[in-house]
Amino acid sequence: MSQASESLVAPVYHSERVKCLEIFYGEGFLSSEGEAKCKASVEHLKLKAGDSILDVGTGSGGFAFYLAEHVGAVVTGVDYCTNLVDLCNERCKKKVLGDKISFLAKDMRDMQFKSKSFDAISFLGSLIHIKCEEHLPIFTNVRNWLKPGGRVIFQGLVTCDCPASSTQEFKDYRTSLHFNDVTVADYHKLIPMAGLRLLEYQSRKEFYIQDTITRQAKVKENWNQILKVVSIETLEHCFKFFADKRKWAEEGAMFTCIFLAERPRDM
């Protein structure tokens, strides 16, 4: 595990904040769309029982558990925040999944797996923490780890080239959350460069704004209930997190999207 990188992003996912994010997004989820995202991703990846899946940046494990429990897939969840891997392992003990699921504390930039190990690989909300220039080696590994015809989904935030995204305020916001500057155009360039074939691109912009508004409202409604579980500082911080997300999405500086790609059968 890369200690340098862990010390950068770990504060964003400390246990108290994870607790708070899960109240907003649902148990097991630290990014938008929760269980709806799971169902859609299973369809995108064409998953079936027995498939072997790598979930990169698994967070508190929502998608990984969904895959093992609802699809019958064999899942490896990877995250480099050790508190999150511990949380996933704790939750695992309460379920009867046997060797269907395992969680590893690893930095996605240092991971090693055998060639052609996985039927599918998922990155849900995790690549925003990776610098643009670090994407290509990861995508190249993904191509190598996928079986021919295997699919990968990259879902998450991208930044946009617009007046709002060039402001110092937006840069400070990105820095505070360790969000990097990666655009839709970067993905379109990097996916074929890594030897993957792009199957689909989907903007989730309108949904993302609406989702953020709904979650902000939910927090306000349940403010006193939530305060029984987390401190006022954490709650205010998380509320600001949603308010900022909405602001920057409405100003066009960032939004979520999906890239679906495959390892071509003939390569």
Ligand SMILES: C[S@@+](CC[C@H](N)C(=O)[O-])C[C@H]1O[C@@H](n2cnc3c(N)ncnc32)[C@H](O)[C@@H]1O
């Ligand atoms: C926004 S959360 C998404 C978590 C989960 N996939 C979800 O949708 O709820 C991003 C996750 O990526 C993980 N992450 C960020 N950089 C990583 C890296 N270099 N290697 C492994 N995991 C990383 C973070 O620790 C965090 O759990």
